[in-house]
Amino acid sequence: MTHPATTQAAAIGSIDIEKVSKSYGDAEVLSEVSLSIPAGSFLTLLGPSGCGKTTLLRLIAGFIDPTRGRIRIDGRDMTQVPTQKRPIGMVFQNLALFPHFSVAENIAYGLKLQRRPQTEIAERVGRFIQLVGLAGLGDRRIAQLSGGQKQRVALARSLVLEPSILLLDEPLSALDLQLRKQLQFALKDIQRQLRTTFVFVTHDQEEATMISDRIVVMSNGHVQQVGSPQEIYADPQNLFVSKFIGEVNELPGRLRAAGSTLAIETGAGTFELPAAVARGMNPAAGDNVVMCLRPEKITLLDGGAQPGPGMVSAEARILDTLVIGPLTRVTLDVAGTRMTAVQMTDRLGAAAPGERIRIAFPADAARVFAPLTASLARAFGEHA
Numbered sequence: 001m002t003h004p005a006t007t008q009a010a011a012i013g014s015i016d017i018e019k020v021s022k023s024y025g026d027a028e029v030l031s032e033v034s035l036s037i038p039a040g041s042f043l044t045l046l047g048p049s050g051c052g053k054t055t056l057l058r059l060i061a062g063f064i065d066p067t068r069g070r071i072r073i074d075g076r077d078m079t080q081v082p083t084q085k086r087p088i089g090m091v092f093q094n095l096a097l098f099p100h101f102s103v104a105e106n107i108a109y110g111l112k113l114q115r116r117p118q119t120e121i122a123e124r125v126g127r128f129i130q131l132v133g134l135a136g137l138g139d140r141r142i143a144q145l146s147g148g149q150k151q152r153v154a155l156a157r158s159l160v161l162e163p164s165i166l167l168l169d170e171p172l173s174a175l176d177l178q179l180r181k182q183l184q185f186a187l188k189d190i191q192r193q194l195r196t197t198f199v200f201v202t203h204d205q206e207e208a209t210m211i212s213d214r215i216v217v218m219s220n221g222h223v224q225q226v227g228s229p230q231e232i233y234a235d236p237q238n239l240f241v242s243k244f245i246g247e248v249n250e251l252p253g254r255l256r257a258a259g260s261t262l263a264i265e266t267g268a269g270t271f272e273l274p275a276a277v278a279r280g281m282n283p284a285a286g287d288n289v290v291m292c293l294r295p296e297k298i299t300l301l302d303g304g305a306q307p308g309p310g311m312v313s314a315e316a317r318i319l320d321t322l323v324i325g326p327l328t329r330v331t332l333d334v335a336g337t338r339m340t341a342v343q344m345t346d347r348l349g350a351a352a353p354g355e356r357i358r359i360a361f362p363a364d365a366a367r368v369f370a371p372l373t374a375s376l377a378r379a380f381g382e383h384a
């Protein structure tokens with residue numbers, strides 16, 4: 001008898017996507033996507049609607065074929081391998097459970113098709129009912145379950161077949177926030193126990209950040225960046241990723257000089273920053289750029305306090321403050337640009353709307369990017 005926790009070691013379930021493109025007629029919906037997904041990892045495809053996440057998942061599953069490029073699973077070329085012969089399971093938003101079967105019968109269904117012995121089916125179904133947190137509900141009809149419980153049945157039904165890869169296409173998007181959070185924790189926990197490779201699709205950046213080992217940020221059929229949630233938040237490689245993950249303040253500007261130091265002229269003054277803060281571009285004098293700052297990098301200077309070493313500063317006016325327990329969000333007007341600073345409430349002092357202050361930030365905490373192209377700007381409802 002096998003046990004998924006011991007047999008599904010991280011050695012199987014790797015996916016290599018090599019320069020894969022997909023076109024429908026003249027429209028290329030995926031362009032030269034290359035991606036290595038390590039066995040046993042939890043990887044999330046994240047991006048705005050229509051960026052190609054589901055298309056990539058369908059290509060891995062074998063529902064559709066790439067126009068160009070190749071997909072390997074565990075080193076083996078999948079070009080000639082039909083969906084049912086690939087070592088994958090799938091969970092979709094549309095659950096397609098059998099409503100008149102019980103929980104246990106739904107989970108047992110695939111094993112019965114495989115003509116597994118009765119004792120093995122009973123053991124496995126029992127084990128996976130436990131694993132997904134449905135202990136005691138094996139005899140319930142599907143119609144008598146909540147949305148979250150149904151999603152757990154769908155998960156168990158796929159996992160009981162012990163695929164080395166599980167593809168999940170927005171499985172939580174129909175659930176309310178509370179249930180969604182519970183299921184996010186459950187999914188992550190189950191993935192850690194089984195070490196099955198999970199490829200998860202969402203357009204929700206918070207969900208992606210919470211749940212994944214690695215995130216693939218996509219837009220318009222291109223991979224914009226691949227990394228851990230921390231890497232992508234702290235070190236976005238372009239303005240699209242910076243805006244898509246977390247909150248960011250943007251100051252448009254122009255490079256006056258670009259050498260070991262960048263001099264960026266903005267409406268709020270000229271900032272001298274180390275050249276290393278420029279990402280995904282070769283900065284040259286005269287370039288239009290966008291300087292980005294995360295809200296927690298900005299400090300409000302008290303009274304006549306001077307910025308510390310390595311800090312740069314600017315004048316600002318407080319527009320509003322919002323205390324959220326230990327943190328306060330301060331909305332600022334920085335030379336006509338609205339910015340947000342997040343401060344520890346107990347360190348804020350008496351910041352009042354209308355007050356003129358100075359803000360400061362570490363020079364190396366800023367990021368400088370090329371402006372968005374018109375097609376990328378559309379994802380944010382902007383016109384470049």
Ligand SMILES: Nc1ncnc2c1ncn2[C@@H]1O[C@H](COP(=O)(O)OP(=O)(O)OP(=O)(O)O)[C@@H](O)[C@H]1O
Pocket residue numbers: 024029047048049050051052053054055056203
């Ligand atoms: N069978 C098809 N024929 C033509 N175009 C298609 C087909 N399937 C998908 N597309 C197009 O490919 C693009 C990518 O679609 P895809 O479903 O992969 O996006 P997505 O990122 O999963 O979006 P969503 O989050 O809205 O599901 C879209 O512009 C879509 O209209």
